[in-house]
Amino acid sequence: MDTATLTALAEPNRLKIVELLRGQPCSVNEVALALKLRQPQVSKHLHTLAQAGLVTMQPVAQQRIYTLKPEPFLRLEDWANSFQQYWTQQLDNLENHLKKG
Amino acid sequence: MDTATLTALAEPNRLKIVELLRGQPCSVNEVALALKLRQPQVSKHLHTLAQAGLVTMQPVAQQRIYTLKPEPFLRLEDWANSFQQYWTQQLDNLENHLKKG
DNA sequence: TTTATATATTCCTTGACAAGAATATACAAG
DNA sequence: CTTGTATATTCTTGTCAAGGAATATATAAA
Numbered sequence: 636m637d638t639a640t641l642t643a644l645a646e647p648n649r650l651k652i653v654e655l656l657r658g659q660p661c662s663v664n665e666v667a668l669a670l671k672l673r674q675p676q677v678s679k680h681l682h683t684l685a686q687a688g689l690v691t692m693q694p695v696a697q698q699r700i701y702t703l704k705p706e707p708f709l710r711l712e713d714w715a716n717s718f719q720q721y722w723t724q725q726l727d728n729l730e731n732h733l734k735k736g
Numbered sequence: 737m738d739t740a741t742l743t744a745l746a747e748p749n750r751l752k753i754v755e756l757l758r759g760q761p762c763s764v765n766e767v768a769l770a771l772k773l774r775q776p777q778v779s780k781h782l783h784t785l786a787q788a789g790l791v792t793m794q795p796v797a798q799q800r801i802y803t804l805k806p807e808p809f810l811r812l813e814d815w816a817n818s819f820q821q822y823w824t825q826q827l828d829n830l831e832n833h834l835k836k837g
Numbered sequence: 838t839t840t841a842t843a844t845a846t847t848c849c850t851t852g853a854c855a856a857g858a859a860t861a862t863a864c865a866a867g
Numbered sequence: 868c869t870t871g872t873a874t875a876t877t878c879t880t881g882t883c884a885a886g887g888a889a890t891a892t893a894t895a896a897a
Binding site: 747749774776777780781784795797798799 | 854855856857858859863864865
């Protein structure tokens, strides 16, 4: 797992932005209105998300529409899923311990 | 998703610690040796991870054994998996667009 | 061209946080 | 009880990132 993705998501307002964009792509102003944030901060957060590769932007007239990118989230999903192995292994250890003890 | 978990994981050394503990529970010194970190920093990072609820500690003589806790990782897994819905929906939108256009 | 709308950028201040060094605490062994 | 081992804590310092305010840029509309 890369920490760039995690760092980008760890900021509360950015996480909210991501969850909003999960609903549908949004312009900067739409995000600002929906989350009651100031426009410059939204622009900055979206820039950070773009740098981290979590969103893409396509201009439409004066607006900039931001859209979630799948890849980093799929990687996060894979990483989180890879823990399943550990939990089941730990569970086995516990069971063996109880049987022997 | 709670940002506490993400913040804890976003720090590179803590992420390494988590990935090490995913192999098996470790004492502070074992972590320090494995990752070539200084003992105080490891103690601090483990403390942070414990505060965030990502690990638990059980004392064994002078040693403190740190173990990964399942819950936050399961929640992260659920959250990441919940994006699947969005990707498939976006894919549908794209297909419809191509057919109509 | 001016004016309005949408977004980006810059500067500043402040708070959080990570590392290093030194020290304190806990427990065990002799 | 002293010594050694394992871990935690404190203090300091430097860096980085977020918000606020102001301003710059881009595109559309009149």
